[in-house]
Amino acid sequence: MSPDTNRNDASFWESLYEKAVAESDRALRTQRLLEAEEAILQRARALDEEQGDHEGEALALEEAARFIREMKQKVKTNGEADAIKPGDQEELPKRRLA
Numbered sequence: 130m131s132p133d134t135n136r137n138d139a140s141f142w143e144s145l146y147e148k149a150v151a152e153s154d155r156a157l158r159t160q161r162l163l164e165a166e167e168a169i170l171q172r173a174r175a176l177d178e179e180q181g182d183h184e185g186e187a188l189a190l191e192e193a194a195r196f197i198r199e200m201k202q203k204v205k206t207n208g209e210a211d212a213i214k215p216g217d218q219e220e221l222p223k224r225r226l227a
Contacts (some may be wrong), residue, residue: 139186142168145192150200159204173183 145168149161173190176183 136168136171138181139172142172142193144155146197149197159201162197162201162204166201169194201203 140150142165145161145189149165152158152161169190173187173194176187176190
């Protein structure tokens with residue numbers, strides 16, 4: 130499997146999303162949010178090109194992207210203080226298996 134393929138699978142974006150949401154280091158928070166957002170966008174593009182039913186993952190991508198946008202806005206509005214606190218994590222929706 131090529132590195133690009135790994136970057137386009139569901140576990141890659143989910144991993145970056147979970148790291149961003151759980152990041153307690155204020156200095157790293159914004160960078161992790163940006164990385165997760167990019168991975169989410171890349172996966173959404175990849176799903177557009179893949180055949181099959183990806184409704185569950187597409188919904189998870191939409192919800193994750195919304196949450197990332199909200200967190201970025203909190204960071205922008207409040208500075209980096211209190212934008213994301215450990216424990217404020219959103220659960221990823223469970224993907225339906227076809």
